[in-house]
Amino acid sequence: MTLIPFVVARRSARLLAPLRALVARGWLREASVDAVLAQLHPAWRLNRVFSRLVSRRWVADDMLALTLQPNGNWRGAEPGQHIQVYLEVDGVRLSRSYSLTAVMADGSVEIAVKRQPGGRLSNRLLDHLAIGDAVELGEPFGELTWPHQAQAVLLLAAGSGLTPLLGLLRNALGKGFNAPVELFHYVRDAGQHAFASELHALQQRYQNLRVRPMLTTEAGRFSPAHLHAFAASDVLTCGPFGFVNAVNEWWSSTAAKTPLQAESFSPPELNSNASHRPVLMRFARVQQEVVGDTRTSLLQQAEAAGLRPAHGCRQGICASCTCLLLSGTVRDQRSGALLSEPGQAIRLCVSVPMGDVVVDI
C-alpha cells in the first residue's frame, strides 16, 4: 500500500531523527515504527535501507539489469562497489551481493543479476520482482577503484565479473578519462555478452575505449596472447577464482609496477568427505585472519586465535554464541547439516568450517 509518494518518504528521513533516538535508547521498538512507515510507503523504514524497483531490462540472455532507488537512509555508493540485496524466499530473508553497474546522480543504482541455475534469490529477482516493488539493500562495500593517473588501463572480466568493471568504466569515461582502455569480456556463449549495445555505444562515443568480446569456446580461456601486446599500466580483473588466478599469475610475471586490482567470486567450497585440511577463517568484525582446520568448532578456533566471542553452554543449547556466517560453508555438528547461506545465523560452538569462511565476529 502506498499512501504517500516515495519522494516524501525519502526526503523526510531526517525528520525521523527523534524517533531514531528513542529507538536507540530502548523506548520504542524499531519493528513497530517500521511497520507504520511501511504502511505509508513499502520502501520507507526508520534505519534500514529499502529501495523501489524503478526499471528492469534484459542486458544478456541470462542477465537482467535492475535500477533501484534507495530510501533516505541510503548513504551513497561508489562505482565498482557491491551491495547486499535482501529478499524473502520461503520465509527466509536471503541475501546476495551484486556489483553496481551504475551509480546515478539522483542516488539510484543499477545492478545486474545473472540467472544462476537453481539460484534461490537470482531466480526470484528475475522472475517475480515487478516495477514498484520494495527491495532491501545493505551497505555498499568493495575496494576496486579506477586508476585515474594510469597511462593505459586493461579490464579483464569473465562472466558476470563484467559488472563492477562496467560501473567503474562508465563513471571514468563520463568524467573525461582519456587514456587508452581495453576491455576483454570472456563468456561461453555469445548470448552472454552482457551490456553489448551499451558497450558498443560507449566505444562509438569514446575513441580511447576498445571492447573485445571473447568466447571461451573459440579463443579458449584467458591467455596473454589475446592481449596483442596491449601495454597496460594498470589492470583490473573480476571473475571466477580460476580466471582471476590466471590473470594474477600473468600480471606478476610481467615487469608491472602497479599491483593488480582483482575480485573473484566462486561458488561455496563444499568438502563433505571430511578430509581434514587447513582452511582460512576470517573474523570480519575484528579484521583478523587465521588458518584453522575442518575438525574443531569455530568457537574453539576463534578462542585459540585469542578472540573471546560471547558464548554460553558450548553445546548448542543456549544460542549465546549465535553470529552471522558471511560467506563459506560450515557444518552443524548436531545435525550434520551443511550451512552456506550468506548472512545466516550460526552457532559458533557447534559449527565447523568446511572450507574458507568469513564470520561476523
Next chain:
Amino acid sequence: MRTDRLLTDSELAAFAAELDDLGRRTRADLGAVDARYIRRLRSVIRLCTAAGRGLLLLGWFPPTWLLGTLLLGLGKILENMELGHNVMHGQYDWMNDPEFSGRTYEWDIAGPSDFWRHTHNHIHHTYTNVLGMDDDIGYGVVRLFPEQRWKPFYRWQPLWVTLQALLFQYSVAVQHLRLDKVYKGKMSRDELRPLLRVFTAKIGRQWFKDYLFFPALAALIGANALAVLAGNAVANLLRNLWTFLIIFCGHFTERAAVFPREVVENESRRHWYLRQLQGSSNLKGGKLFHILSGNLSHQIEHHLYPDVPARRYAAMAVEVREIARRYGQTYNCGSLAAQFATVLRRIWIYRKPNGLGAQPT
C-alpha cells in the same frame, strides 16, 4: 512417582539418535508457514495491545474497562510467552529477519532481555533441574524438593510464593543480579553496579510507559487517567499470574526429577536429553491454551529442542511420547489443574524440614 528404566549405553545412544533425528527432520521442514505464523502472531499482539489501550481510554465503564484490560493482558501474555521467550531462544534466527533475531529482541516486561538470555537460555536450559546450579528451582525463595537444604526462612514459603506470583516479572528480572551473592560477599558492589544500571533503566522504561505515559495521555485528551492506570496495573498482574502458573508447572510437578551436581560433569548430549525429559512436565490443553502458554505446555519438547519454533512442539510431542514409552521413560503430562495441584502440594509439604516423613520424589 517416576519409574524410569535405567538405560544401557547402547540404549541411550539409540534414544538420543532418535531424538536427534526428530529434531533434524523438523528443522529441515521450517519455512514460509512458520515465518507467516510468527508475523501473524506479532500482528495479533499489536492489535490486542492497541485495542486494549484504546478501550481503556473510555474510562471506568465496566464492559469496556474489563475488555480493555483483558485485551492488554492478553497482548502482554502473548508477547511475553509465544513471541518474546521463543524468539529469544533463537527459534526464528533461521529467518534472518532482524525483527525476530534472538540476540537482539527486547521484550515488553520488566527484566532486560540480556539478563534473560543468560539466566534462562544458558543457565536454566543447560543445567535444568540440577540442584545448586539451576537457579530456577524455587528461585531461591521456595523449597520444592526434599533434596534442597531446609532453612528456617522456608517455613513461610506459601506466603513467599504468593508474593512471587503477584510480582513474577520482577522476580525474573532480579534473578540475574545475584543479590544472594552480593549479600554473602561473593560478588562486589562494583560488579553489581553496571547490572543494576541496566536493570533500573529497563524497569524505568516499563513503568514510564504503563504508569505515566498512557495515563498522562488519557488525562491530556480528557479521559480518565486513573482507569487507564488501573487497567495497565491489572493487565500486568494478569500476565504475572499466568506466567507464574505455567512456569511453575514446567519443572516442579510431582513427577519432575531433580539431579545432583555430579551429573553435569562430563555429561554427554545423550545424558542431557535424558535429563531434560525427566526434569520437565507437560500440560494438556487445546490449541489456544498451548499458544497462550507460549507452547511451554510442551515443556518436555521445549527442553529437548529449545531452538525449534515452538509451534512445532505439538507435532513433535506425539513422537517424543512414543520414544519415551519405548525406552521406558515416564512422560510427565497432565492437565493444568492436576499438575498445579502437585506443585502446590510440594510448596506446602517442603516448607517443613522433613515434610511428610521426607517422602522421596
